[in-house]
Amino acid sequence: MKSSKILAMLVLLGVLVALPWIGGYATQRLMVEVFTLYAIALAWNLLAGYGGIVAVGQHVFIGIGAYSLFFLSTSFGLNPWLMLPAAVVITALFALLFALPMFRLRGAYFAVGTWVLAEITRIAVLNSDWLGAGAGMPLSTMMGITRWLRNAGIYWAALAVGVGSLGVVWWLLRGRLGLALLSVRDNEAAAAASGVNVLRTKVILWLVAAAITGLAGAVAYMNTLQVTPSASFSLNWTAAAIFIAVLGGIGTLEGPLIGVLVYFLLREMFSSYGSWYFIVLGCIAILTMLLAPGGAWSLLTRRRPLDPFGIRRMLS
Template sequence: MNASIWIETLMTGALLGMLYALFGLGLSLSLGVMRMINIAHGDLIVLAAYLSSVCAASLGMGPLASLIVVVPVMFAFGWLLQTWLLNRVVTRDAMSPLRSLLVLATCLVPLILLPWFTGFSTQRLLVEVLTLFTMALAWNLLAGYGGMVAIGHHVFVGIGSYALFAASNELGLNPWLALPLAGAVSAAFALVFAWPMFRLSGAYFAVGTWVLAELMRIIALNTTWLGAGAGMPLTAMGDFGRFERNAWVYWSALAVAVAATITAHRLLKGRLGLALMSLRDSPQAAAASGVPVTQAKLTLWVLTATFTGLAAGVAYMNTLQVSPDASFSLNWTAAAIFIVVLGGIGTLEGPFLGVLVYFVLREVFADFGAWYFIGLGSLAIAVMVLAPAGLWGWISKNGRIHLLSVRRPMPITPPATTPTENHL
C-alpha cells in the first residue's frame, strides 16, 4: 500500500472521528449539563442530513453551502423543542423528557420523511386529512372552548384560498411564499367581520356567520378578476416538478397542523384559555369576575380564522383550482362539525380521533353512495345520544387517558401559622 492510500485512510478516519466527536459533544451537553436522557439525538442528526439532501436536490446547493440553511433551521427546531416541549416537562420526573422525545421521534420524524416512501395519491390524501384536521381544530376552539358556534366558519376557507391564488397569480409570488398571506388576509377579514358578528349571540351569531359566508360567495362569483363562477387555477405550480410540488404541499399541511396544535395547547393552558372556558360556561359570571370578554372572543375569532385560512390555502394548493361554490361551500363546516362532535367537542384530542374515523369511513364506505351519508348521519346521532362527550370523552372517562390535557394543577399553599405556633 503506497503512502497516498495511507494518508487518505488516516484523513478519512480523522474526519469520521471528528464527526462522532461532534455527536458526542451534543449528547454530553444534553446529559451532563441539562440532565436529559436524549435517545432521539440520532433522529435529529438524520433529520439534518435529509434537510441537507433536500437543499442539494431542490436548490442545487453543495454540502457546505447547505449549512447556510441547515444550521439556522435546526437551531430554530431545537429552540422550539426546548421552548414548547422540554421546558414543560423538565421539572417532572426524569423519564418525562425521554417519553416526550420518544413520541416526537416516533411520530414527527417519519411523517417528515414520508414523501420519499409513499406515492403521490397517499400524499394528497394526507394533505386532505391534515388540512381538514386543522379546520376542525379551529372550529373546536371557537365552539368547544369559546362557546361561539359558527355555522359559516367556512367563509375563511374561501378567503384564505382566494388570497393565496390571487397573490400568486397576480403578483407572481411563489405559492409557498404567498401561503402566509392566506392566514394574514383571513385574520384581517376576521377583524372586519367581528364588528357586526359580535353584536349577535347564540343562534343569531351562528346563522349570521352562514349569511356572511354566502355573501362572500356571491361577491367572488361576480368578481371578474377572481375568475367569477369558473374560479382560477394556480398557474405558478406549473414551474415545479411533480415530486417537488406534492412533497412541499404535504410538508406545508403538516407544518400548519403541528403549528395549530401547539398554539391551541399553549393558548388553552394559559390565562386566555381560562378566560375562554369561563366565557363558554357563564358569560355573565366571567364578565363579573373581570374577564375581558370582547378581547378574549376577538383573539380566538382571529386566531381560528388565521389557521382556517392557512389550511384552506394548502388544501387548494393540493387541487390547483379554486372556485366560489367549492371554497365557500357549507360542506367544509359540516365536515368540521362532524369530526369535532364524533371525536369530542371541547377536547384537543377529539379532532385527532374524529378526523381519523371520518377518513377511514370515507375510504372504506364511500362507494356505497347515499347509504354512506346515511351511515355518517346515523353514527353522529348515535355518538351524541350514547356518548355526548364524543369518542375521546368516552375513552378518557373509562381509561383515564389525557394526552393533551389543558388542566392546571391546583396550587397548594401551606397553612398560615399563628404567632403562638411560631413561639412554640
C-alpha cells in the same frame, strides 16, 4: 414530559416528514386532506368547544384563505408557498372586519349570521371577474415546479399546518387566554364579574380560528391547483369539521385528532356507496350526540381521566 414520550413524538414526526420518500402521490394528497381538515376541525372545535361560539359559516375563511393565495400568487407570479403567511393575514383581517357585526348577534343568530356571511362572500366572489368569477382561478405559478417537489412541498405545508395549529391551540389553552375562554364558555356573566373581558376574549378566539382555517384552506386548494367559489365557500367543509369535532369530542384537544382519523377511515372505506355514505355519516353523528355527547374521547376517559396535553391547571 417523559423522555420516552418525547422520543415517540419525534419518531412519529420523523416518519411524517419522510413520507414523500416513502409513500406515493396518492398517499401524500390524502394526507394533505387529513392535515388540513384536521386543522379546520380543530379551529371549529376551538370556537364551539372552548368559546361557546357555533360558527356554521366557518367555511368562509377557507374560501378567503384559498383565494388570497391564488390571487396574489397568480396575479404577481409569486411563489405560492411564500403567499401562505399572506393568506393567514388576509383571512385574519377579514375576520376582524366582520367581528363586530357578528358578535352583536347571540347564540343561534350568530351561527346563522356566519352562514349568511359565507353565502354573501361566495356570491360576491362568484360575481368578481378579477377573481375568475364562477370558473375560479388556477394556480399557474405551480407550472415550473417538478411534480415530486410540488407534491412534497404541499404535503410538508399541510403537515406544518396540522402540527402547527395543534401547537398554537395547545399553547393558547395553557395560557391566560385558555383560562379566560373556559370561564366564558361556562358562564359569561360570572366571567365578566370576575374581570374577564368577554368580548375581547371571543374576538381573539375568532381571529385565531379564522387564521388557522384560512391557512388550512389555502393549503387544501394548493393541493387541487384550482379554486372555485362553489367548492371553497362550501358548507361541506364546515359540515365535515363539525362531524369530526362532535365524533371526537367537542371541547377537548384530543377530540379532533380521533375524529379526523375516524372520518377518513369511514370515507376511504365507504365513500363509494354515494349518498348512503352520507346518510350513515349523519346517523353516526346523531347517535354520538345522543349516546355519548362528549364524543369518543369522553368514552376513553370515562374510567380514568387522561390529560396527555397537560392543559388542566392543578393545585399541587
